[in-house]
Amino acid sequence: MDKSEASAAILSDAEKDGVRTIPLRAISHVVVVGRPRITMPCVLALIERNIPVYFCKRTGDLLLAAHPAQGQWNMWAEQASAVQNTSVCLHLAQQTLSAKVHNQGIVLRRLGETRAIKEMFSLRDTIADTPCINSLRGIEGTAARLYWESVTQFLPEWVCFTGRKKRPSPDPVNALLSYGYTLLHNHISTKLQCAGLHPKLGFMHAGYGSHHAFASDMQEEFRHIVDSMVFSMFRRKEVRPEHLIWEKDALRPCLLRNSLLRTVTRNFEKRILTLQGSEQSCAAVVLDRQVGCCKQTLLRGVPYVGWRLLK
Template sequence: MDTLYINHKNACLTIHQGRLVVGQADASQTFSLELLKRVVIGTTVDLNSSVVHCLVAKGIGLHFQSSRLNTTPVSVMAEPVANVCRRQGQYYCIANKELSFRLARALVRYKLTRQSLWLKSINQAELSDKMSAILTSLNQISPDKGLLLNLEGQGAKQVYRAMQLILPASLEFTGRNRRPPLDPVNALLSLGATGLYQQAILSLCSRGLDCYAGVFHAPCHGRASLACDLTDCFRPELEAFVVDLFIRNIINKSHFFWRKKVECVLNREGQRIWYPLWYRFSKQVEKKMGVTTLKWALGAEGWIRSPH
């Protein structure tokens, strides 16, 4: 396994003879740095700057996640690949209003098409037909990001409606909510989206792209907007993955607790089940992200070398 998830509170992280040592009160485990690609920390741990420096120097992404309200996920990684032509091309695409809209519409079309296929696969014909109508409208709208956002939102409503119809009523899922997630389904959707977002940052930076300069998500202080664009491409797969876990009763309501009677969070048993399954899912997504970001990078570079 090339990804290490740490959820043991107050674990102590050190480096010893080329291995990452995760020490706890009663035991310690070691992991070869040569095999690791990323370390994901979901709780309070003890580590110093030398550990951070060692991990980053070896190209190992260090990610901090938290289910707590208003806590932003943080990623620490090496300097991104310095490909000036790709970034110049990326900025050219964003600055060109017509081209930027075409790219953003293509991204939304891809997402809605994937969601439409999922609706068909679960025999939600009526909602699938509504999604098809949204896709038709998508091809006819004028270059207006506001209209694009509206259609993307309409598509999401069809997906969440389908989820309400097929998920157990005991989960109390009534639609998307976050910060904090109020029910088990939203808790996993938020946790998964955070994981995809951090994967997207790594994938984009490895291709020499600016993960903060997006085409659908407008540039915003403190947000990796292009990583949000890339994450959106894989939300349909995340939604299907989460729904499948609940439908097959692999994860259920007993695997969660409510912090301060509001915020829904995975408990220890839930984490034990979730992370191995998430790892397998995320590895599949990682390969697809690699293909997508390579296409984006070569496309951006092409625009600056031979602008149309």
């Protein structure tokens, strides 16, 4: 690392790009994923320049945040006040769930489904005029039923998928979805904390214990990333019976072997870091942008617009 004030920079030894020099003035924060090498002098130099450093697992789960010795209590207080405002929460929930249902419809279209899409989009269009979050959840549930019923025909018969079921996962599709959603949730939670927001102060999901309700809220419009990844893995036959542990009448009847977990983690990383189809930005960039937009909605009252897939 070049420590001179005039030309302070980080030397990045990236596998594909070789050594790159990144000026510190161009960095807002640093996220260290997995086990890359970063020296303590580099971390301290970043902190001295008010650049926080976050360390997380490959799963996106935040382990440690190293930031300047200054609290974010004012921002958290503003966030807490905003999520008590019914109109703010309703606006965010409408935009988030409208984007979620829209994206589910686009996923079905890309799979080749045509029958359910019209009804999905009709449900989407009613969300803007829905007056309360409880009613929104009803629309979300109806759309989810249509979505998962339609998805079944595109999955192999041996997986025995009959719909979305969470705890426990009775089949490999549900097990893969649950693990993928956990990866997504972790990454969003880390991004929220990088933005200085409190991950437990959500606008739609109820907070309890250590649950990061805000990450669960933000996750809704991005679930299609995991759905598409899982469907693609079955289409490419990356998932086979030998990758699974089946235990009838057990608390967890279908488990994923470690080799498959590693494959899912690797596929998820690739999917959020690369452009997909006709999209103009990779999902990781969009996640950062949407977190920033949500922050502006909560703290400044700027209208939020959910992320919708292109046709």
